[in-house]
Amino acid sequence: MNDILAQAAAAPSNGEVKYTLKDFKSDQDVRWCPGCGDYAILAQMQKIMPDLGIPREKVVFISGIGCSSRFPYYMDTYGFHSIHGRAPALATGLKIARPDLSVWVITGDGDGLSIGGNHLIHLMRRNVDLNVLLFNNEIYGLTKGQYSPTSAAGLVTKSTPLGSLDQPFNPLSLVLGAEATFVARTMDRDLPHLNSTLRRAAEHRGTSFIEIYQNCIVFNDGVFEEFTDKSTRPDTSLYLDHGRPMLYGANKEKGIRLNGLKAESISLENGQNSIDDVTVFDEGDRAMAFVLSRMDSAPGLPRAFGVLLQEERPRYEDQLNDQVEEARRRKGNGDLQALLDSGDVWEVGSDAANS
Amino acid sequence: MAQSTVEQLDDVTIRFAGDSGDGMQLTGTQFTHTSAIFGNDISTLPDFPAEIRAPQGTLYGVSSFQLHFGSSEINTPGDAFDVLVAMNAAALKVNLSGLRSGGMVIANAEGFNRKNLRLAGYENNPLEDSTLENYKVFVVDVSRLTARALADSGLSSKEVERTKNFFALGMLYWLYGRPLEPTIRWTAEKFAKAPEIADANVLALKAGWNYGETTEIFHVRYEVEPAKLAPGRYRNISGNLALAFGIVAAGRQSGLDVFLGSYPITPASDILHFLARLKHFGVKTFQAEDEIAAVTSAIGAAFGGALAVTSTSGPGLSLKSEAIGLAVMTELPLIVIDVQRAGPSTGMPTKVEQADLFQALYGRNSEAPVIVLAPATPAECFDIAIEAARLAVRTRTPVFILSDNYVANGTEPWLLPDIETLPQIDPDFAKPGEDFAPYKRDPQTLARPWALPGTPGLEHRIGGLEKEDVSGNVSYDPLNHEKMVRLRAEKIDRLAEELPELKVEGDQDGDVLLVGWGSSYGAIREAMLRQRRIGRRVGHAHLRTLNPLPRNLGDLLQKFDHVIVPELNDGQLVNILRSKYLTPALRLTKIQGLPFREQEIEQKVNEVLSGESHDDKQESAVQSERMNGHE
Numbered sequence: 001m002n003d004i005l006a007q008a009a010a011a012p013s014n015g016e017v018k019y020t021l022k023d024f025k026s027d028q029d030v031r032w033c034p035g036c037g038d039y040a041i042l043a044q045m046q047k048i049m050p051d052l053g054i055p056r057e058k059v060v061f062i063s064g065i066g067c068s069s070r071f072p073y074y075m076d077t078y079g080f081h082s083i084h085g086r087a088p089a090l091a092t093g094l095k096i097a098r099p100d101l102s103v104w105v106i107t108g109d110g111d112g113l114s115i116g117g118n119h120l121i122h123l124m125r126r127n128v129d130l131n132v133l134l135f136n137n138e139i140y141g142l143t144k145g146q147y148s149p150t151s152a153a154g155l156v157t158k159s160t161p162l163g164s165l166d167q168p169f170n171p172l173s174l175v176l177g178a179e180a181t182f183v184a185r186t187m188d189r190d191l192p193h194l195n196s197t198l199r200r201a202a203e204h205r206g207t208s209f210i211e212i213y214q215n216c217i218v219f220n221d222g223v224f225e226e227f228t229d230k231s232t233r234p235d236t237s238l239y240l241d242h243g244r245p246m247l248y249g250a251n252k253e254k255g256i257r258l259n260g261l262k263a264e265s266i267s268l269e270n271g272q273n274s275i276d277d278v279t280v281f282d283e284g285d286r287a288m289a290f291v292l293s294r295m296d297s298a299p300g301l302p303r304a305f306g307v308l309l310q311e312e313r314p315r316y317e318d319q320l321n322d323q324v325e326e327a328r329r330r331k332g333n334g335d336l337q338a339l340l341d342s343g344d345v346w347e348v349g350s351d352a353a354n355s
Numbered sequence: 356m357a358q359s360t361v362e363q364l365d366d367v368t369i370r371f372a373g374d375s376g377d378g379m380q381l382t383g384t385q386f387t388h389t390s391a392i393f394g395n396d397i398s399t400l401p402d403f404p405a406e407i408r409a410p411q412g413t414l415y416g417v418s419s420f421q422l423h424f425g426s427s428e429i430n431t432p433g434d435a436f437d438v439l440v441a442m443n444a445a446a447l448k449v450n451l452s453g454l455r456s457g458g459m460v461i462a463n464a465e466g467f468n469r470k471n472l473r474l475a476g477y478e479n480n481p482l483e484d485s486t487l488e489n490y491k492v493f494v495v496d497v498s499r500l501t502a503r504a505l506a507d508s509g510l511s512s513k514e515v516e517r518t519k520n521f522f523a524l525g526m527l528y529w530l531y532g533r534p535l536e537p538t539i540r541w542t543a544e545k546f547a548k549a550p551e552i553a554d555a556n557v558l559a560l561k562a563g564w565n566y567g568e569t570t571e572i573f574h575v576r577y578e579v580e581p582a583k584l585a586p587g588r589y590r591n592i593s594g595n596l597a598l599a600f601g602i603v604a605a606g607r608q609s610g611l612d613v614f615l616g617s618y619p620i621t622p623a624s625d626i627l628h629f630l631a632r633l634k635h636f637g638v639k640t641f642q643a644e645d646e647i648a649a650v651t652s653a654i655g656a657a658f659g660g661a662l663a664v665t666s667t668s669g670p671g672l673s674l675k676s677e678a679i680g681l682a683v684m685t686e687l688p689l690i691v692i693d694v695q696r697a698g699p700s701t702g703m704p705t706k707v708e709q710a711d712l713f714q715a716l717y718g719r720n721s722e723a724p725v726i727v728l729a730p731a732t733p734a735e736c737f738d739i740a741i742e743a744a745r746l747a748v749r750t751r752t753p754v755f756i757l758s759d760n761y762v763a764n765g766t767e768p769w770l771l772p773d774i775e776t777l778p779q780i781d782p783d784f785a786k787p788g789e790d791f792a793p794y795k796r797d798p799q800t801l802a803r804p805w806a807l808p809g810t811p812g813l814e815h816r817i818g819g820l821e822k823e824d825v826s827g828n829v830s831y832d833p834l835n836h837e838k839m840v841r842l843r844a845e846k847i848d849r850l851a852e853e854l855p856e857l858k859v860e861g862d863q864d865g866d867v868l869l870v871g872w873g874s875s876y877g878a879i880r881e882a883m884l885r886q887r888r889i890g891r892r893v894g895h896a897h898l899r900t901l902n903p904l905p906r907n908l909g910d911l912l913q914k915f916d917h918v919i920v921p922e923l924n925d926g927q928l929v930n931i932l933r934s935k936y937l938t939p940a941l942r943l944t945k946i947q948g949l950p951f952r953e954q955e956i957e958q959k960v961n962e963v964l965s966g967e968s969h970d971d972k973q974e975s976a977v978q979s980e981r982m983n984g985h986e
């Protein structure tokens with residue numbers, strides 16, 4: 001192997017460099033609209049980076065096209081601003097070639113679920129060790145305000161003057177169905193939660209998928225307000241915590257009970273239910289995660305935030321490497337001359353006579 | 356014992372044809388292998404149906420294998436064939452038009468029973484009416500004779516039936532004086548786990564041979580002396596396999612691990628299959644969810660320092676276009692293999708065409724130049740793959756390899772290279788601590804640095820947005836954009852100065868220069884040789900590099916009275932030559948999903964030299980334009 005490549009790909013020696021937040025800020029001016037939710041996400045990312053113990057040169061941010069996809073330019077790490085929808089595929093190739101890297105995919109609802117939907121679902125089932133941050137603002141921002149695959153049906157936009165006819169995707173249900181091993185949701189307006197969710201994603205070995213509610217102040221302002229505003233959030237948002245009963249409400253006076261495959265909200269104040277009636281959340285239970293993801297479209301139920309599912313499964317790139325190693329064990333390191341000479345070889349003598 | 360006379364021949368073309376299940380590909384491959392070991396030069400062309408399991412006995416279920424072997428240079432699988440082995444009526448019907456007048460038909464009687472005749476659409480048995488009166492016909496009851504030979508083998512009648520192709524092979528071996536040993540050896544290896552099947556095949560083979568030896572059906576045997584090939588070790592190789600080997604060799608020569616991102620598509624899938632088996636060379640193959648993921652994953656791998664390759668065929672290339680533009684913009688090394696097939700759209704997936712030249716050169720938005728190479732023969736694919744890697748790495752630019760169905764699946768003897776003589780490829784990665792900017796160019800090659808993630812201090816961002824020269828920052832500056840567009844082109848144009856000049860085969864000046872590219876090499880060369888034998892002054896210039904074009908090409912075109920450009924498309928290279936060199940090059944196009952016959956090229960030369968060539972409108976337009984320009 002080439003020397004420089006070997007050095008670059010070597011396992012980092014742990015904890016030698018101490019970083020601060022500033023080390024991850026690039027020299028580029030950030031160009032999102034003032035007040036855009038993207039700023040908060042960038043800030044939290046720069047904040048957690050020093051704590052991950054990963055040398056800066058081992059970190060790569062890869063994006064597609066859209067407002068959020070400008071993200072890599074603002075991180076002082078390696079970065080690749082690719083083409084519309086293809087970041088998951090590009091990142092997959094990079095991670096297969098270079099499993100030593102910490103690779104982050106930045107995408108949006110249009111980039112990741114519309115033009116790049118195919119790549120996203122296939123990434124999930126392969127479980128390549130990448131972290132996918134899907135900034136969901138339920139609108140196309142960069143192209144100036146057309147409806148996206150997560151926009152509510154009926155949304156009036158420039159391209160849907162009479163209202164959108166599309167049933168929106170539920171991103172969490174989608175990736176759960178695509179065999180994702182880490183599925184989470186957080187929001188730009190709850191910084192501690194955003195921070196801890198990013199950390200959980202970084203820790204997970206396999207594809208981590210986080211849907212981040214991100215406010216587009218220009219084209220879809222306030223679309224998540226009922227979930228993100230501090231005054232309404234307690235009643236509309238369920239913060240999940242593994243091994244704990246699923247409680248919500250300003251005074252945790254409400255709970256979620258799974259009645260078979262149905263989630264229902266129960267009151268702990270009416271004297272009929274106790275905390276024992278509230279279902280304990282298990283982040284290893286895919287069926288439960290799916291039921292909780294479906295609460296999005298059930299009136300009267302809160303939206304789930306936090307890690308809905310975390311499960312261990314072998315990673316694609318590790319298994320591919322194992323195959324390479326196994327092939328080497330069985331056949332020895334590839335010998336090119338022997339390869340060319342394999343098959344039916346014959347000799348032509350210098351007299352060119354019949355051999 | 357039969358008294359047969361022996362006739363000497365320079366070369367012979369045989370076409371084995373039968374039902375898909377009749378084992379014609381295997382039969383042809385064995386005959387090829389044996390003849391190669393015997394010392395003949397050979398060229399082959401398999402032709403199989405697109406349907407995976409076409410119904411038995413039907414016209415569209417016919418599978419065939421053509422091979423052309425001889426005692427001197429063999430350039431093509433042959434125009435009209437001398438011998439047609441027809442295992443059933445459908446095989447005869449589909450292939451008869453390709454048999455030369457006076458040629459030999461060897462027919463399997465059983466394949467012409469009523470059911471087979473009906474399926475082939477024959478009202479009368481062509482073996483019995485006048486259909487074949489212009490040919491020498493030998494009807495052999497192959498099925499029954501094979502069954503008799505294997506009566507004591509203990510195999511089921513179905514298993515016995517499946518060895519009938521070896522009976523036919525044995526007959527042909529007798530007819531052309533080929534040794535049986537290579538096939539016997541192969542059979543023992545192939546069926547090592549089922550010795551009774553191996554024995555049965557050998558029995559059938561010998562029975563076929565003995566049938567020729569003891570009956571009086573064939574009056575003449577033929578001899579084709581060994582050819583005078585350069586001394587050395589040889590194997591037969593197809594273009595797809597040679598490309599796979601070349602990619603592995605390029606990995607070794609560059610010290611880089613190979614990454615192949617690919618999506619199954621006819622006729623390129625074998626490259627994926629071959630490389631997937633070579634993991635012990637550190638090759639990582641990734642069967643992506645679609646063509647776009649195949650190429651973008653390769654771009655990601657290139658960013659990480661892999662020797663990145665994506666392989667496809669025409670329609671797949673269309674899907675990859677945008678991503679290839681990204682590789683042009685981010686200036687990363689990438690090898691794009693396009694095994695062309697007849698199009699547009701799905702077209703004719705198993706048929707040959709050279710119509711992706713424009714797509715390779717221009718098939719992206721805006722100005723997105725790439726290097727384009729095209730192998731002329733199957734064996735040449737090995738060297739082209741290494742050259743593609745060398746140029747991709749040297750210029751940090753995508754390099755296309757335009758193969759086609761004919762090069763990919765055809766085979767020829769390959770003089771095995773000594774790997775110690777292969778060129779070294781230096782990835783020249785940016786080093787930690789060096790004075791670095793993402794788009795700071797090497798003054799000579801204009802290549803930008805290849806800085807690997809994992810290298811401390813070289814953190815940088817790239818992407819599809821236009822870059823500022825040197826810094827690589829996003830830039831919308833008008834003059835910077837123009838400069839960058841020109842730099843990306845210049846990087847490739849400059850290569851022409853260091854690449855070897857184009858050499859003309861045959862005459863260096865004179866009546867006609869035949870300019871070709873890709874797999875039509877053999878037919879063009881053969882036409883050139885034959886024309887020279889009748890006193891014409893004909894040269895043959897064959898382009899392996901289509902972008903940049905060889906620096907001496909313009910001069911070469913001036914040295915001949917006429918330039919003819921044979922291509923399996925509607926005239927793509929000829930258009931380029933006309934516009935770039937303002938030369939009245941003549942078109943010779945064929946768009947039938949079939950390779951050129953050398954006679955078609957000779958015919959065009961004859962027409963041009965006798966002044967009978969029917970110039971189409973375009974040609975006369977270009978000619979008058981040129982005349983005006985000269986006045």
Ligand code: SF4
Pocket residue numbers: 031032033035036037038067068137141142215216217218219
């Ligand atoms: S358009 Fe919307 S999403 Fe895009 S930067 Fe502006 S506020 Fe943010």
